[in-house]
Amino acid sequence: MxxxxxxxxxxxxxxxxxxxxxxxLAADGHRVIVVVACDGDVWAGPDQGRRLAELRASAAILGAGRVVHLGYADSGYGPVLFEDPPGRTRFARADIGEAAGKLAALLTEEHADLLLSYDPQGGYGHRDHVRVHQVGAQAAGLAGVRVVEATVPRELVARVARLLLVLRLLPRHRLDEMLGYGMPQSLITHRIDVRRHVAQKQAALAAHQTPVSGNGRSAKLFRLLVRSPLPVFRAVCGTEWFAEPGGRTGKLARGHAAVPDRQD
Ligand SMILES: [Zn+2]
Incomplete structure (x- = not known):
């Protein structure tokens, strides 16, 4: 365990x-704790706390044992970084050392063996995701815990981006940006087959009612995923990827795929 x-x-x-x-991991009897840096509320409105409640529902479906919010506010996406909401700091403005200290304390308290974090650009360059990478790397160092970083194969993203363009789910000007997402296949050290757990994954996604019921292209994509038949969802979401700094390929946990076992 x-x-x-x-x-x-x-x-x-x-x-x-x-x-x-x-x-x-949870199905194999391991303890998983989900830590989220931001509460998901860009604006302090009447719905404050709703996204964290959705996160708790999602984590329960996935079998995670505990959910922790590090206490920061969502920095939003786009060129403007808005003022901090009352009483909270946007994660992009957070002091990296302070945030890493909080996460390291939790890693120590939980006697964590492994930290899952993000690749250096946080997959797609969102400022809060980049900060997760920075804070995660520092916290893992402070607590002396192994870290592997969630990512997506860049070559696969390029194929998906071109498909989304054809389906008119992606504006042309975003294509070039998407071609730089994730990491080259050659740097990916762990490729986890999660096909047996896609029903849980889809149900957990559906627990996030705010994005499911939202407007705009990302909400459309979200709904497409939540409503797609399970075999389609399995094909799209049946694999997850990680890169371990230094290129090591040891198993994430006993019984887990260590080295890439399928080709994308
Ligand atoms: Zn995010």
Missing amino acids: VTVVAFHAHPDDEVLLTGGTIAR
Whole structure:
């Protein structure tokens, strides 16, 4: 039995990037703790706290034993970094050492064996995701815990981006940006087969009602995933990828795929 801390930027990231891995680890009897840096509320409104409640529902479906919010506010996506909401700091403005200290304390308290964090650009460059990488790397160093970083194969993203363009789910100007997402296949050290856990992964995604019921392209994509038949969802979301700094390929936990076992 190992204890794994899955560190994420926002509610719903835990499903999309690591949901199947969390479910698989939990099903094998390991303890998983989901830590989220931001509460997911860009604005302090009447719905404050709703995203964290959705996260708790999602984590329960995946089998995680505990959910922790590091206390920061969502920095939002786009060129403008808005003022801090009352009483909270946007994660992009957070002091990296302070945030890493909080995460390291949790890793120590939980006797964690492994930290799941993000690749250097946080998959797709969102400022809060980049900060997760920075804070995760520093916290792992402070607590002396092994870290592996969630990512996506760049070559696969390029194929998906071109498909989304054809389906008119992606504006042309975003294509070039998407071609730089994730990491080259050659740097990916862990490729986790989560096909047996996709029903849980899809149900966990559906627990995030705020993005499911939202407007805009990302909400459309979210709904497409939540409503797709399970075989389709399995094909799209049945694999998760990690890169371990230094290129090591040891198993995440006993019984887990260590080295890439399928080709994308
Ligand atoms: Zn996010």
